Amino acid sequence: MNNPSKYKIGLTSAVALGFAGITYVVLRKILKPKVPSEAPNLDIKIITCEEDSQDVVYELRRRSAQYHAIGFDCEWVTDQGKRHSVALLQLSTYDGYCALFRLCHLKSIPNCLKDLLEDGSIYKVGVAPSDDAKYLANDYSVYLKSTLDIRHLVELCKYDTGGLATLSKALLDITLDKSWRIRCSDWEAHKLTERQIKYAALDAHIAVKIFVKLINDYHKNPLFTLWRRNNNDHWEKISQFCSKYSDIPYKTKQKFKKNYKEYKAKESKGTKEVLSKRYPHATRSKPLYHNCFLKAPDGELLCTCDNKKAIWYVERELADVVCEDPLTVQLRFEPAGRSVGDVGRYYQLTKENKCVVCGAEDSYIRKNVVPRExxxxxxxxxxxxxxxxxxxxxxxxHQRSNVRDQLVRESLAARCGAPLAPRAPPRLTDDADCKKVRSAARALLYQTKKHTLPETRRKELEGILLQHYLQHDEITNELLEEAAKIQVVFENEDYESHGYKVVEYYQQHEGLLRLEEEWREHFLASMQPRFMPELWSVKHNEERLRVRLNEGRLSEEDLKLIAM
Structure with missing residues (x-):
């Protein structure tokens, strides 16, 4: 007969031994010293002449086809606080093919490289790539598209953010050389050192390595085989994931998030206010589209409109209400034109009160696709x-769209000779002497009354006034009153509005219709809206004006102005 007590003792011992074994394995794994990853072996190409660029750019394109991303970075020399033009441009693919373009020797960016940088289908990933993109635009008139700060993805994946060296150590366990001696070395030297070459190549390569890791970490579902070569729609998945972060500076996003949270807190209390002074666009508390109907005297539908416009016609006895839900009014007079073709039907369609990009319906802001400036x-x-x-x-x-609009403004500024602030002369200028005179007069007027102005200071201020008003021998109250209101701000005769110069350029060269179309094309390409109104068209104004031309409602002067 078996002894139950012995059986219990044996079972307890087995469990204890099993637990001890598991504990040993776990502790061994935890306490095992971690060996840092070695820096990857890279295939580095240094380009110093335009003839070598074509093959290298072709190879960069070929190797980046799988991930639609390349690591991107720039180096330059700073001398006594002044930045020189970008000296080195670094690009790297995920498999370690690195190209170092020595722009200080090339003097200009080859067209093949320019096309790659301005290709919106390839993300240029790094830490603060939009800053480097601005320098390239200023120095070489190259306007990068689809820059992507990897810190957006780091935050999305719930990792601690930081600089490239911090992220490299935390995510890849690779230690980068970030000594100030190499970072601030002479990037315009006749020949780069081995240390400079390795530093520059790794900065670009590590960025794209982190990018791929973050994309994979975010999509940990084993059914989501993002990087398989036979996955035909992987680009669409990457694009949907990353497009909302492209060309958005990381710092700008952080400021906006803070302001947006403040706004939402106020909105929850029943008040809708301007988001902040840094983001001065108020969301609408009422719908933009009321979808009322306006009809011609014979009952033909002309267009949809808002309540205010419909009621305006009725109150002036220019129209009659024929239906209250939806509000429909019929004109008592023949309108100047009727709806013709798709361009006319666009105005007859009802429109939805929601974001045309993402479809959000809780709050929205009016966006001028062609900026008012x-x-x-x-x-x-x-x-x-x-x-x-x-x-x-x-x-x-709206915030993302405004950031991306700036790239077009900068491109127009360079093409049309229409500098943006702060490069453009200011519209208004202050006269320093007049400001000094006004300040002195106000001090004498107000401080003397309070008996707080020392005698020596009073005489000094009176001297400033008498020096300006040479025809006066003494200070009178009338003189003080006049000097206190003296004009100090004047129109700058050299000022020319950026918007005016761009419009003037297009009037003389490509026509204003083309300027409109460029902005519309940019909005569609940069924001990829999924909920645009039906029949919305890039060539809408041209089609509308052709209808007016066929009806004899365009003058010769109009045709000349729009270069149709």
């Missing part, structure tokens, strides 16, 4: 029916 200088014939270029965006999409 240009449209306000258009001839009147092109300003009619501008509602076509007003769409709704949620606050986050």
């Amino acid at each position: 240009y449209r306000k200088y258009f001839p009147e014939v092109m300003k009619d029916h501008s509602s076509h270029d007003v769409v709704l965006l949620c606050a986050e999409c």
Whole structure:
């Protein structure tokens, strides 16, 4: 007969031994010293002449086809606080093919490289790549598209953010050489040292390595085989994941997130206010589209409109209400034109009150697809029916769109000779002498009354006034009153508006219709909106004006202004 007590003792011993074994394995794994990863072996190409660029750029494109991303970085020399033009441009693919373009020797960026940098289908990944992109735009008139700060993805994947060296150590266990001696070395030297070459290549390569790791970490689902070569739609998945972060500086996003949280907190209390002084766009508390109907005297539908416009016609006895839900009014007079073709049907369609990019319906802001700084200088014939270029965006999409618009502004500034601030002369200038005189007069007027002005200071201020008003021998109250109101701000005769110069350039060269189309094309390409109104068209104004031309409602002067 078996002894139960012995059986219990044996079972307890087995469990204890099993637990001890598991504990040993776990502790051994935890306490085992971690061996840092070695820096990867790289295939580094140094380009110092334009002839070598073609093959290298082709290879970069070929090798980046799988991931649609290349590591990107720039180096330059700073002398006594002044930055020289970008001296070195680094690009790297995930498999370790690195190209170092020595721009200080090339003097200009080859067209093949320019095309690669301005290709929106390839992400240029790094830490603060938008800053380097601005330098390339300023120095070489190259306008990068699809820059992507990997810190957006680091944050999304719930890792601690930091600089490239910190991220490299934390995510790849690779230690980068970030000595100030190499970072601030002479990147314009006749020949780069081995240490400089390795430093520059690794900065670009580590960025794209981190990018791929983060994408894979975010999609840990084994069914989501993002990087398989036979996965035909992997680019669409990457694009959907990354597009909302492209060309958005990481710092800008952080500021916006803080302001947006403040706004949401106020909104939850029942008040809708401007987000902040740094983001001065108020969300709408009322819908933009009321979708009321406006009809011709014979009952033909002309367009949809808002309540205010419909009621305006009725109150002036220019129209009658024929239906209250939805509000429909019928004109008592024949309108100047009827709806013709798709361009006319666009205005007859009802429109949704939601973000045209992401579809959010809780809050939205009016977005001028063609910015007002240009449209306000258009001839009147092109300003009619501008509602076509007003769409709704949620606050986050609106902020992203504005950041990406700046790239187009910078490109137009270079092409049209229309510098943006702060390079352009200011519209208003202060006269330092007049400000000094006004300040002295106000001090004498107000401080003397309070008996707080020392005698020596009073005489000094009176001397400033008498030096300006040479025809006066003494200070009187009338003189003080006049000097206290003296003009100190004047129009700058050298000022020329950026928007005005761009419009003037297009009037003389490509025509204003083309300027409109470029902005519309940019909005579609940069934001990829999924909920645009039906029949919204890049060539909308051209089609509308052709209808007016066929109806004899365009003058020769109008045709000349729009270069149609």
